[in-house]
Amino acid sequence: MKAFQDYYPEHLAHCYGCGRLNEHGYHLKTYWDGEETVTRFTPSAFHIAVPGFVYGGLLASLIDCHSTASAAAAMYRSELREMDTSPPFRFVTGSLQVRYLLATPLGPELVIRGRVQEIKGRKVVIESTVSVGDALTVRGEVVAIQMPDDFGA
Amino acid sequence: MKAFQDYYPEHLAHCYGCGRLNEHGYHLKTYWDGEETVTRFTPSAFHIAVPGFVYGGLLASLIDCHSTASAAAAMYRSELREMDTSPPFRFVTGSLQVRYLLATPLGPELVIRGRVQEIKGRKVVIESTVSVGDALTVRGEVVAIQMPDDFGA
Numbered sequence: 001m002k003a004f005q006d007y008y009p010e011h012l013a014h015c016y017g018c019g020r021l022n023e024h025g026y027h028l029k030t031y032w033d034g035e036e037t038v039t040r041f042t043p044s045a046f047h048i049a050v051p052g053f054v055y056g057g058l059l060a061s062l063i064d065c066h067s068t069a070s071a072a073a074a075m076y077r078s079e080l081r082e083m084d085t086s087p088p089f090r091f092v093t094g095s096l097q098v099r100y101l102l103a104t105p106l107g108p109e110l111v112i113r114g115r116v117q118e119i120k121g122r123k124v125v126i127e128s129t130v131s132v133g134d135a136l137t138v139r140g141e142v143v144a145i146q147m148p149d150d151f152g153a
Numbered sequence: 154m155k156a157f158q159d160y161y162p163e164h165l166a167h168c169y170g171c172g173r174l175n176e177h178g179y180h181l182k183t184y185w186d187g188e189e190t191v192t193r194f195t196p197s198a199f200h201i202a203v204p205g206f207v208y209g210g211l212l213a214s215l216i217d218c219h220s221t222a223s224a225a226a227a228m229y230r231s232e233l234r235e236m237d238t239s240p241p242f243r244f245v246t247g248s249l250q251v252r253y254l255l256a257t258p259l260g261p262e263l264v265i266r267g268r269v270q271e272i273k274g275r276k277v278v279i280e281s282t283v284s285v286g287d288a289l290t291v292r293g294e295v296v297a298i299q300m301p302d303d304f305g306a
Binding site: 011012016017019022024025044046047049050051055056057058060062064092093095097098099103147 | 167170201204209215245
């Protein structure tokens with residue numbers, strides 16, 4: 001199954017978070033799971049905050065990239081179109097809100113899940129969470145804005 | 154001049170953002186500049202979003218680490234104490250809000266500046282910005298919470 005990010009054209013596939021062409025990046029892959037979107041990511045040992053716990057900046061990055069990818073996918077789905085059809089939808093982050101509910105243990109796989117809260121014009125609001133096993137540790141909201149047509153072109 | 158992060162004890166110096174002992178991390182260094190705090194950071198070429206612009210997750214990380222370090226420094230300053238005196242103040246992020254006002258050009262040095270908005274009990278609120286030259290590109294707010302005494306000990 002292709003991930004949302006696999007549909008990005010080459011010139012938009014360099015993102016440190018989700019670009020398949022960024023050799024230093026996270027290579028995030030996001031999929032539909034019913035009405036939710038899901039990304040799975042296992043941090044490296046150096047993605048540390050204090051010993052035993054995941055670095056908050058990584059968690060913010062996961063919320064951000066997961067949510068903008070989800071925004072694009074949601075926009076295509078709202079038009080009943082596949083992600084490889086034109087015109088393309090690409091999103092940037094307008095604002096990012098992250099609440100750290102519990103310290104996130106470093107080691108296990110993290111599961112990031114998103115839900116569409118609103119689609120309005122060029123704006124999509126996504127609520128996302130990070131969980132480890134049964135523990136929901138981070139809750140975030142992203143307001144994603146459709147890129148101007150000349151952005152990164 | 155010692156940076157705020159240079160005062161962190163060894164067991165708290167592994168953070169990917171600001172830990173001097175994390176060989177993969179950013180090694181952020183934050184200083185007082187009058188009533189403001191300042192961190193300078195030059196992203197690498199791979200810290201890319203779309204070509205020419207900085208990855209938003211890095212910008213969120215810079216706001217986060219800069220602000221929690223600023224929170225600790227502000228707490229010491231509010232007690233007229235040096236950062237190497239006891240009891241130590243260490244902060245974690247309770248919540249992080251980031252607004253991306255302009256795309257941040259990739260290449261030049263970024264300057265992150267913070268101001269204390271509130272100190273109340275174990276909570277410090279810091280407002281921080283990211284600028285490139287004269288352009289203010291990102292505005293953020295962090296609610297930093299003093300770590301429980303047994304956290305990361």
